[in-house]
Amino acid sequence: MHKYIKIEFANKDISAVDRYEDIYNAVKSIELVVFSRHDIRLQRPSIHGNYVVMEATMPDTEYLPIGKYLRGVADYLLKNNRSFYEKYITRKRLLVYTEIPCLSTTISHDTKSSSEDYDYEFKYRIIYEIMNLLECKDDISKKKLASITRIIEQRQE
Numbered sequence: 001m002h003k004y005i006k007i008e009f010a011n012k013d014i015s016a017v018d019r020y021e022d023i024y025n026a027v028k029s030i031e032l033v034v035f036s037r038h039d040i041r042l043q044r045p046s047i048h049g050n051y052v053v054m055e056a057t058m059p060d061t062e063y064l065p066i067g068k069y070l071r072g073v074a075d076y077l078l079k080n081n082r083s084f085y086e087k088y089i090t091r092k093r094l095l096v097y098t099e100i101p102c103l104s105t106t107i108s109h110d111t112k113s114s115s116e117d118y119d120y121e122f123k124y125r126i127i128y129e130i131m132n133l134l135e136c137k138d139d140i141s142k143k144k145l146a147s148i149t150r151i152i153e154q155r156q157e
Contacts, residue, residue: 001060004100004128007045007052007073010090016052020045022077023052030072040069048131053100067097 007023008016016023024045031042038058045054056066074094077085085094130148133141 001058003056003058003066005054005056005066005070006098006100007054007070008096008098009088010093010096011088014088015050016095017047017050019077020047020052022081023073026073026076027054029076030070033072034069038069040066046132046135048128048135066099070095070097 009019027042027045034040034042040059041057043055043057045052047053058066077094088094130145133145133148
């Protein structure tokens with residue numbers, strides 16, 4: 001199962017995008033521990049617009065709250081720079097993890113979902129992938145975007 005998680009600070013006075021490097025290093029430091037203990041693979045976070053988004057791959061289960069597995073991110077931030085982050089703790093929380101449901105998909109043969117739900121999730125996953133391509137500056141990404149643009153232009157004719 002793939003989940004896309006938006007990471008933001010509980011206190012709105014600070015932006016996750018502004019502190020991206022710290023969050024990136026925190027995720028990097030906990031990813032091996034989370035994988036070895038819980039079989040959850042964390043991808044490195046990336047910036048999408050005004051948000052920091054991370055992909056997590058985990059075993060198929062009915063409900064798996066991701067927040068408790070990501071506590072190490074906030075712990076890392078507080079451990080390495082307590083004097084800075086301590087003033088942003090709100091109701092005993094530094095970070096808030098929100099699953100982005102339209103991007104999260106379950107690839108399972110047991111799941112019984114209508115084709116409309118699949119189409120909806122598929123479309124948002126494609127949008128997410130295009131957003132990733134737009135951020136890349138390499139030749140391969142530019143060629144993929146050019147192909148997508150040609151297909152869209154052909155459909156409009």
